[in-house]
Amino acid sequence: MSDAKISFRTGQGGLPLVRVETGESTADIYLQGAHVTHFQRHGEKPLLFMSRASVFEAGKPIRGGVPVILPWFGPREGKPPHGFARLHAWQLLEAGLSPTQGTRLRFRLPNVPEMQEWPRFVAEFIVDAGHALDLELKVTNVDDTRPLPLETCLHTYFAVGDIARTEVRGLRGARYLDNLDGLREKPETAEAISFSGEVDRVYVHTADTVEVVDRAWGRVISVAKAGSLSTVVWNPWIAKAQRMPDFGDDEYLRMVCVESGNVKTNAASLPPGQSATFAVTLDSREL
Ligand code: BG6
Numbered sequence: 001m002s003d004a005k006i007s008f009r010t011g012q013g014g015l016p017l018v019r020v021e022t023g024e025s026t027a028d029i030y031l032q033g034a035h036v037t038h039f040q041r042h043g044e045k046p047l048l049f050m051s052r053a054s055v056f057e058a059g060k061p062i063r064g065g066v067p068v069i070l071p072w073f074g075p076r077e078g079k080p081p082h083g084f085a086r087l088h089a090w091q092l093l094e095a096g097l098s099p100t101q102g103t104r105l106r107f108r109l110p111n112v113p114e115m116q117e118w119p120r121f122v123a124e125f126i127v128d129a130g131h132a133l134d135l136e137l138k139v140t141n142v143d144d145t146r147p148l149p150l151e152t153c154l155h156t157y158f159a160v161g162d163i164a165r166t167e168v169r170g171l172r173g174a175r176y177l178d179n180l181d182g183l184r185e186k187p188e189t190a191e192a193i194s195f196s197g198e199v200d201r202v203y204v205h206t207a208d209t210v211e212v213v214d215r216a217w218g219r220v221i222s223v224a225k226a227g228s229l230s231t232v233v234w235n236p237w238i239a240k241a242q243r244m245p246d247f248g249d250d251e252y253l254r255m256v257c258v259e260s261g262n263v264k265t266n267a268a269s270l271p272p273g274q275s276a277t278f279a280v281t282l283d284s285r286e287l
Contacts, residue, residue: 004103006095011037013056018092020103020129027129032058033086034107034125037065039133039282045217047133047284049159049255051247061086063246064255068125069153070139071118073263082155084114085123093124102130119143119272121150132283140275148270153232153261154280156223161216163253167192168233170210176201176233177264195256198237204265206231210258218287223258227278229266232259 004022011017011030017037020027028038040046050064061067061082069082080087090107098104109123120143128134141148160166172191177183179200188203192213210231212221223231234257236244241252260280262268268276 004097004101006103006105011056012054015056015058016089018095018105020105020127022102022130024102024131025129025133027127027133029105029107029127030056030062031089031092031107033062033088034068034090034109034127035062035065035086036127036133036135037062039129041131041284044284045161045219046159047221047282049157049251051251053246053248053251055246058089059087063244064157066135066157067155068137069151069155069261070123070137071121071148071150071152073151073153073261082153083151084112085109088112090125098128098130098134100128100130102128102134104128119146119148121148121270132281134279134281136277136279138275138277139270141270141272143272145272147272148268150268150270150276151261151263152276152278153230153259153263155232155257155259156280156282157255157257158212158221160212160214160254160256162214163195163235163256165215166256167194167213168210168256168258169193169213170208171203171206171231171233174203174206174231176203183264193233195235195237198240199233199235201233202264203231203233205229212256212258213287215287219284220287221282221284223260224281224283225260225278226280227276228260228262228280230259230261230263232257232261232263234259
C-alpha cells in the first residue's frame with residue numbers, strides 16, 4: 001500500500017500550491033507556471049534551489065525550482081523573457097498514484113490572452129514525484145493550418161553546497177552558444193565544467209545524461225533526458241546576481257541551473273496535429 005498524500009495549500013503570496021508527500025519524498029508545485037518549487041527526499045538536502053528573494057505574485061515569474069519555459073526561450077522584443085507559460089496559473093487535470101508509487105500530477109496551460117497571437121496549441125506538464133522527480137512536457141499543435149514555432153525548456157535550478165566545488169559533467173565534445181559572447185558557437189573541451197565567473201551557455205544536440213557533482217554536499221545530481229536536445233548551463237555569478245531584484249546577492253554560491261529542453265538550434269516547427277514531448281528524470285546519489 002502506498003502512503004502517498006496530495007494536499008492543496010495556500011503558498012507564499014497567497015498563491016495556491018499542491019503538496020505531494022510520498023514514502024520517499026516531498027514536493028511542492030505551484031499552479032502558477034505548474035512550477036515545482038521544492039523536491040526533497042526524506043533525510044536528504046533539497047534537490048532544488050529557491051531564491052529567498054523570489055516574488056510570489058500572479059503574473060510574475062518565480063525564481064528557483066523548475067520554471068516551465070514556452071513557447072519561446074530567452075529575450076524577445078516587446079515580450080516577457082522565456083515565454084508566457086510561467087506567468088499563468090495552470091489547471092490541475094489529474095492527480096493520483098504513479099506506477100512507481102510516487103504521485104502523478106497532470107497540468108494544462110489554459111487558454112490565455114497571449115495565445116491569440118499563436119497557432120492554437122495545447123501544453124501539458126506531468127510531474128511524477130517519488131524516489132526521483134520525473135517531469136514531462138508535451139505540446140500539441142491543434143491549429144488547422146499553421147505550423148507552431150516552438151522552444152521549450154525546464155529551467156531547473158539545482159541546490160548545491162558550494163558553487164566553487166561544483167562541476168557539471170557530460171557535455172565534453174558538445175558545441176555551445178555562448179550567451180556572454182553574442183551567442184558565438186564554441187566547442188566544449190572540458191570533461192568537467194567548473195565555475196569561477198558567470199556562465200550562460202546553450203549546449204545544442206546534447207541528448208545524454210548530464211551530472212552535477214557537488215563536492216561540498218557529497219552529492220551527484222543526474223539529469224537524464226528523453227526527447228530533449230538542448231542543455232543550458234547558467235550561473236549568474238556576482239554582478240548579475242546583484243542586478244537581479246528577485247535573487248539574493250550571495251545566492252549564486254548555492255545554485256546552478258542545468259536546463260533541459262529544445263531551444264535555439266534545436267527549436268521545433270510543429271506541423272498541425274503533431275506533438276512534441278520531452279521528459280527528464282532528476283535523481284541524485286551520494287558522491
Ligand atoms: C537562463 C538564461 O536560461 O535564464 C540567462 O540563459 C537568464 O541568460 C536566466 O539570465 C534567467 O532568466 P530570467 O528571465 O528568469 O531572469
